[in-house]
Structure formats: structure tokens, C-alpha cells
Amino acid sequence: MVHRALAHKSTDDVAIAVTDLKAGEELLVESLEGGQPCWVRVLEDIPLGHKIALRDLPEGHVVIEYGEKIGRTTQAVRKGAWVHVHNLRTLRWDYGDGAKGGR
Amino acid sequence: MLGHAPPLTGYRRPDGRVGVRNHVLVLPVDDLSNTAALGVARLVAGTVPLPHPYGRLQFGKDLELTFRTLSGHGANPNVYGVVVIGIEPRWTERVASAIAQSGKPVETFSIERHGDLNVINAASRAAYRLVQEASEQRREPIQASELVVSIKCGESDPTLGLAGNKALGRVVDRLVDMGASVIFGETSELTGGEHLIAERCATPALRQRFLELYNAYIALIEAQGVDLLGSQPTEGNIRGGLSTIEEKALGNIQKTGTRPVSAVVDYAEEVRPGQGLVFMNSSSAGAEQVTLCAAGGSVLHFFTTGQGNIVGHPLIPVIKISPNPLTCETMGEHIDVKLPDLLVGEIGLEEAAERIWEVFARTVNGRLTAAELLKHQEFVLTKLYPSA
Numbered sequence: 001m002v003h004r005a006l007a008h009k010s011t012d013d014v015a016i017a018v019t020d021l022k023a024g025e026e027l028l029v030e031s032l033e034g035g036q037p038c039w040v041r042v043l044e045d046i047p048l049g050h051k052i053a054l055r056d057l058p059e060g061h062v063v064i065e066y067g068e069k070i071g072r073t074t075q076a077v078r079k080g081a082w083v084h085v086h087n088l089r090t091l092r093w094d095y096g097d098g099a100k101g102g103r
Numbered sequence: 104m105l106g107h108a109p110p111l112t113g114y115r116r117p118d119g120r121v122g123v124r125n126h127v128l129v130l131p132v133d134d135l136s137n138t139a140a141l142g143v144a145r146l147v148a149g150t151v152p153l154p155h156p157y158g159r160l161q162f163g164k165d166l167e168l169t170f171r172t173l174s175g176h177g178a179n180p181n182v183y184g185v186v187v188i189g190i191e192p193r194w195t196e197r198v199a200s201a202i203a204q205s206g207k208p209v210e211t212f213s214i215e216r217h218g219d220l221n222v223i224n225a226a227s228r229a230a231y232r233l234v235q236e237a238s239e240q241r242r243e244p245i246q247a248s249e250l251v252v253s254i255k256c257g258e259s260d261p262t263l264g265l266a267g268n269k270a271l272g273r274v275v276d277r278l279v280d281m282g283a284s285v286i287f288g289e290t291s292e293l294t295g296g297e298h299l300i301a302e303r304c305a306t307p308a309l310r311q312r313f314l315e316l317y318n319a320y321i322a323l324i325e326a327q328g329v330d331l332l333g334s335q336p337t338e339g340n341i342r343g344g345l346s347t348i349e350e351k352a353l354g355n356i357q358k359t360g361t362r363p364v365s366a367v368v369d370y371a372e373e374v375r376p377g378q379g380l381v382f383m384n385s386s387s388a389g390a391e392q393v394t395l396c397a398a399g400g401s402v403l404h405f406f407t408t409g410q411g412n413i414v415g416h417p418l419i420p421v422i423k424i425s426p427n428p429l430t431c432e433t434m435g436e437h438i439d440v441k442l443p444d445l446l447v448g449e450i451g452l453e454e455a456a457e458r459i460w461e462v463f464a465r466t467v468n469g470r471l472t473a474a475e476l477l478k479h480q481e482f483v484l485t486k487l488y489p490s491a
Contacts, residue, residue, distance in 0.1 A: 002447045006265055016261040016344070018446045019428075030448075032265070048429060049260040049344035049409065066264065066354075070295065071347040083346065090347040092294055093330030 003030050005052055009067045010035025014051040014083050021046040029054060043080040051083040063088060107457070108464035112242040113249070113402075114180070117206030120376070121249040122180030123402045123467045125240050126151045126418055127233045129226070130177055132189030132198050133158030139188050139214060142223040149234040150186075151417050153482050157490075158194070165487040170198060171371045172484055175398030177202030177209065178373075180251075181418045183237035184208035186230045188222060191215045208233060242468070248282030249376050250467075252403045253396035253419075254358055255289060257389040259336075260343025260409030264354025266426035266446040266455070267407040273456035274405070274463065275360035275380070284366075284378040286396050287359050288385030290320040291335060295349025296356045300382065305363040312367045316384040335387070343410045343427075358407060370485055371398035389414040390481035393421060403467065405459070413437045415479025420472045422462060437473050439466075 007015040010031040021027070025042040029052075038054055046052050051065070057077040062069050071088045081087075114122040129152045131140040137154035144152035153176060157169055177185040177198070184207050189195030192213040199211040210229040212222045254275060256263050275285050293300055297317050304310035324331060336345040345351045365379035374381050383399060385392045389412050393404050397419045404421045406414065411434040415421050425431055428443035435441070440462050445455040466472055 002449060004447075006448070008264070016265050018262070018265070018448075032269075047344065049262050049427065051261065051344065051346070065350060068296070068299075068349070068353050070350040070353065084344070085341055085346050088346045090295075090349060092348060 005029045005040070007031040007054065008065060009033050011067060012065050013054060013057060013061070013063045014065050015040075015054055017046045017048055017050055017052060020048050021052065041080045043078060044082050046082045053077045053079050053081050053083050055079050057083075062091070108461045109468060111245050111247060111464055111467050113245040113467060114183070114240055115243055115245075116180050120180040120205070120400070121245050121402070122182070123250075123469075124181040124418065124420065125237050126182050127230060127237050128153065128177060128182045128185045128418070129230060130173060130185055130187045130198070131155065131158075132173065132187060132195050135159065135190045136188045136214060139212075139219045139222050139226065142219065143186060143188070143226045143230050146223070146227045147230040147234060149237065150230050151480075153417055155482060155484050157484050157486060160490040162491050165490075168370055168487060169484055170201070172394065172398040174198050174201035175371050175373065175400065176418060178205040178207070179397055179400060179402065179418055181402050182207065183240060184233040185210070186226050186233065187211045188226055189213055208236070246282075247278060250278075250402060251284040251286065251374050251376055251400045252278065252405065253286040253393070253399075253401035254405045255287070255389065255392050255396075256355055256358060256407040256409075257412030257414060258339045258343070258408050258410035259351060259354060260340065260345055260427065261350070261354060262343075262427045262446055263407050263409045264357050266442055267409070267424050268354060268358035270426075270442060270445060270452055270455035270459060271358040271405055271407055271424060272360040273452055274459050275358065276362055277456070277460070279360065279362045279379050282377055284374050284376050284381055286374055286381045286383050286399060286401055288383040288392055288395065289355060289387040290317055290384050291324065291331065292348075292355050292387040293317060293352050294321065294331075294335070295347070296352035299356060300359070300364060303364050304367070305365045309364060309367050313364065313382055316367065316369065320384065339410050358405075368399065371395045374399045374401070386485055388483070390416075390483035391485050393419070393481070394483050395485060403463070405463070408438075411437060413474070413477070413479060414481050415472070415474025415477070417480040417482050420466050421474045421479070422459075422466055422472055423474065424459060436477065439473050
């Protein structure tokens with residue numbers, strides 16, 4: 001079976017596009033470890049290798065991928081939206097803008 | 104998993120270690136000796152020179168690391184014999200005597216009081232003899248348990264965490280189970296997943312040593328008054344879809360498989376067969392990490408790439424693996440194992456691992472890798488601090 005987006009764990013907040021995704025597409029997202037697949041409507045174009053939100057994520061939410069913490073949302077992110085550096089930030093070196101080399 | 108792979112063959116060296124290539128190395132001890140080393144390599148077929156920019160006025164741990172990296176390359180089992188060239192005799196002898204402990208032929212030449220032309224003449228004649236001897240070495244059947252190999256990913260993107268690194272992780276587990284040593288590193292790139300590596304350390308002492316090395320590395324970065332935003336992940340990583348260092352690290356460690364970490368070593372320290380999964384403190388920069396692993400005794404490197412890292416090494420074959428369809432299409436000549444069908448789920452991890460294993464076995468037996476064919480011979484010394 002060929003998939004278009006894949007999550008590491010069924011509990012993850014995000015999945016990875018394994019091909020370029022177009023706004024408006026409806027996807028069934030599977031997880032590598034099995035578990036319940038979930039339907040997502042793609043809200044914006046998302047390139048191959050980039051992340052799609054599998055649920056609505058409030059601002060400040062600690063995002064889970066691989067079943068582990070990968071960062072914090074800097075704004076609210078809707079299910080089906082692109083998750084990347086414009087709305088996700090590391091939990092390390094979290095100095096805020098202008099401080100200690102932060103940007 | 105071994106269905107289509109041929110039996111392994113290699114070169115047995117005097118110290119019992121096993122190589123998969125049979126080079127004669129022309130090793131400059133310092134930056135000033137590069138010209139003579141390159142002169143010898145131009146005159147004698149079958150020699151490999153390792154020019155580099157350091158080796159003068161270094162001191163303390165930094166000097167020690169440069170010597171260890173140079174002599175580790177001389178002692179690497181992929182090398183039959185070595186011609187060492189340095190500006191002055193004392194340091195030249197120091198590097199050569201460390202290599203000679205491996206029992207292989209080593210000849211030394213110093214430029215002071217001789218000049219480049221005389222040294223190139225004499226060293227070329229020595230290299231001529233060594234290459235002719237090396238050409239009569241024959242491959243013998245070997246076991247995977249006799250091998251030391253290493254792993255790293257580069258120009259990473261999330262396709263590695265999903266597919267490429269996961270498939271390589273299966274191969275790493277297999278090699279460890281068979282008794283081989285597999286070196287991994289990339290200290291700063293474990294950030295966000297370092298707790299998972301710490302948990303896998305086989306003993307409390309190893310765990311403590313790993314965390315000491317990890318914390319010291321991060322302290323070094325933070326002592327500069329900066330963080331790694333903008334350099335970890337790199338711009339290439341970000342373009343490929345990685346957003347944070349944590350995400351990069353979690354994808355990175357997929358390739359280490361699932362077995363315990365059974366040894367922890369510092370930069371370029373020697374790794375012997377039978378040590379299992381070994382953490383080596385190292386930079387996350389491709390050429391630096393491959394160089395440190397080769398100095399530690401790795402004879403073959405597995406390198407997964409998302410966006411298309413093209414690094415090679417002068418002495419050890421680097422097998423490139425990519426699941427990214429765009430990279431396999433636009434940079435296909437750099438990729439030895441293409442796995443886009445694994446990324447979209449057309450094949451499973453077991454089949455992908457078998458594909459990697461088959462290319463591994465054929466490469467061990469002499470098949471040239473993409474990096475070897477394209478003359479990628481990156482040799483980059485790790486420098487710890489400024490020279491005196």
C-alpha cells in the first residue's frame with residue numbers, strides 16, 4: 001500500500017509528507033507502529049519531508065513526534081496545517097528573541 | 104536478510120585486523136609536508152596522499168588528537184603500508200612509530216637538511232616498493248565479526264527518520280548481533296534524544312562517561328555565548344523539513360538501531376572488533392566525523408542522506424543511502440542504495456535492510472562506491488582550539 005503522509009506513532013501530533021501535498025487533499029495518515037489511522041484535510045501546500053498537524057495545536061503546545069518532545073508551537077496551528085520553523089521552536093536554548101544569540 | 108548477499112572477503116593485516124581496501128598511504132605529518140606528499144602521489148600509481156592544514160605549533164590535547172588521527176589513518180586496516188613525510192625528524196618518527204605498532208611496513212622521511220626534491224625521490228622509491236608488495240596481497244574469506252564500521256547521516260530531513268535511518272538501524276542491529284563493532288557519534292546532534300542514548304548505555308559507568316562527553320560538548324558551545332539555532336538544524340535540514348534540533352536528533356538516532364551502547368570513546372580513539380555499538384565523541388560535520396571514525400579503525404562507513412550529502416573519504420568506502428525520491432532523481436550518481444519505495448510503503452523495512460546489506464557485502468568485496476567513483480576524498484582533522 002502506498003501512503004502520502006506517515007506518522008511515527010499513532011499518538012504523535014504531526015505526520016511527515018512522503019510526497020508533495022496540495023491544499024484541499026483529504027489524506028488517510030497511517031503510523032509506522034500501526035494503530036488507528038486518521039483522516040486529515042490538507043490546509044496548505046506542504047512539501048515532501050515536511051510536517052502536517054494531525055490535530056489542532058494551541059499556542060505553546062509541546063509537539064510530540066517519535067513519541068518524544070520536538071519543540072513548542074509559537075502560535076496556534078490548525079489540523080491539516082504545515083508545521084515548521086514559522087510556528088515551531090526548539091525547547092533547548094529557549095532564550096527568546098534578541099537574547100544570547102536567539103533570533 | 105542475507106539471501107542475495109555474497110560471502111565477505113578482506114585483507115588480513117599483521118595485527119590481526121581486517122581491511123576491505125588495500126591502499127598505500129603517503130602521510131604528511133604537517134601542513135608544510137603536503138607538497139612532498141602530493142609529489143610522491145603524482146609519481147607512484149596506487150598511492151593515496153592525505154594533505155591537511157595542521158600539525159605545526161599545536162599543543163596539549165589538540166596536538167595529541169592530530170597525532171592520533173594521523174597515526175590512526177596509518178594503522179587503519181584498509182592500509183597496507185605507509186610513507187610518512189614530515190618537516191623535522193622527531194615528530195615524523197613519533198607518528199611513524201605509532202603506526203608501526205600495527206606491524207605494517209612504515210618508512211619515514213624528513214625534509215629539514217634534505218629538501219623536497221631529495222625527499223620526493225627517496226619517498227617515491229619507498230612508495231614504489233610498497234605498492235608493488237601491496238599489489239600481491241590477496242583477499243581472504245572474513246567474518247562480519249572481524250569488521251569495525253561506522254555510521255552517520257548528513258543533509259538530513261524527516262525522510263531519514265521515517266525510512267533511511269530506520270532501515271540502516273536494522274542493519275546495525277544485525278552487525279552488532281554478528282559481533283561487529285559499529286561506531287556512531289555526532290555529539291551535538293543527539294540533543295533532544297541524548298536521554299534515549301543514555302538509557303541504552305550498557306552499564307552505569309558508560310552512561311556517566313557518555314553524559315560527561317555530551318554535557319562537555321554542549322558547555323563548549325554555550326561558552327561561546329550562543330546557541331545552535333541557525334546551525335543545528337542547518338539551512339539544508341530546514342529546507343528539507345526539519346524544524347528543531349530535537350526532531351533532527353530523534354531522526355538521527357533511528358539509525359543506531361536498538362542494541363545497547365557497549366562502549367564510549369573520545370575523538371579518534373581506537374575501536375576493536377567485538378565491541379558492539381560504540382559511541383565516539385565527534386563533530387556532526389560529515390567529513391570530520393568520517394575522518395575520526397576512520398582514525399578509530401573503521402573500514403567502511405554507512406551514510407544516510409535526505410537532501411544529498413556527497414561526502415567520501417580517501418581510505419574507507421562510504422555507502423550512501425537515501426529514501427528521498429527528489430535526491431535519488433537529481434543526485435542519483437551519489438547514492439548507492441535508493442529507498443524511495445520504502446518511504447511510501449511499497450517495500451518494508453526488512454526488504455530495505457536486505458538491499459543495504461547486499462550493497463554492503465559487495466562493497467566489502469571491492470565494489471566501488473559512488474563516493475569512490477566520484478573521487479570524494481574528504482579528510483578533515485578536528486581542531487580543538489587555536490595553535491600556539
